[in-house]
Amino acid sequence: MSTSQEQDQLKNRRRGKELEAAILQAVREELTERGYSNLTMDSVAERAGTSKAVLYRRWANRAELVLGAIRERVPLPLEEVPDNGNLRDDVCGVLRAMNQNNIQVMLNAFYGLVAEMGDMPLASFIFPHGRQNRTMSILLERAVERGEVSAEAVTPRMLTLPSDLARHELMLYNAPMSEETIANIVDEVYLPLVLKR
The missing domain is CATH 1.10.357 (Tetracycline Repressor; domain 2)
Incomplete structure (x- = not known):
């Protein structure tokens, strides 16, 4: 990857609430399409266009990630x-x-x-x-x-x-x-x- 491509990626990288919203939306989509037993941190990261490391910085495991998606809509x-x-x-x-x-x-x-x-x-x-x-x-x-x-x-x-x-x-x-x-x-x-x- 060239330096200019890396710079473009950094400039377009989502952060904070925007990134979290994309991740939680990916969780909902994974649950709808694959169910809980087939949902993985890898599959959510891929769907959200981020890395598994980013997920683990916010949520310790799959259950916490799914609960985050529930809590986003409560209240x-x-x-x-x-x-x-x-x-x-x-x-x-x-x-x-x-x-x-x-x-x-x-x-x-x-x-x-x-x-x-x-x-x-x-x-x-x-x-x-x-x-x-x-x-x-x-x-x-x-x-x-x-x-x-x-x-x-x-x-x-x-x-x-x-x-x-x-x-x-x-x-x-x-x-x-x-x-x-x-x-x-x-x-x-x-x-x-x-x-x-």
């Missing part, structure tokens, strides 16, 4: 938090986004991760700094401002209930939730508990 990025003008549609939107994110990553990785994690609770891997509940906090704050929900109804359990029920469905059946399931979680369980009566 939902702020720009993706729905604002449909009512709590029902907002919570359905969050569960649809969770459904999509889990199709890409969790469903293809869950059982392999559980085997590698041993007896560590799943929550400590997905939420290493504790649950933040930012997305549901935003939705419920808006619902309180609109008068749909009383401030007293915004309890820690009401902040986690929709995602806990959705996560249970995804992990129990290892398949995406149907629209009917999402509607049932929201209409039959969540809204009757949280809306003003």
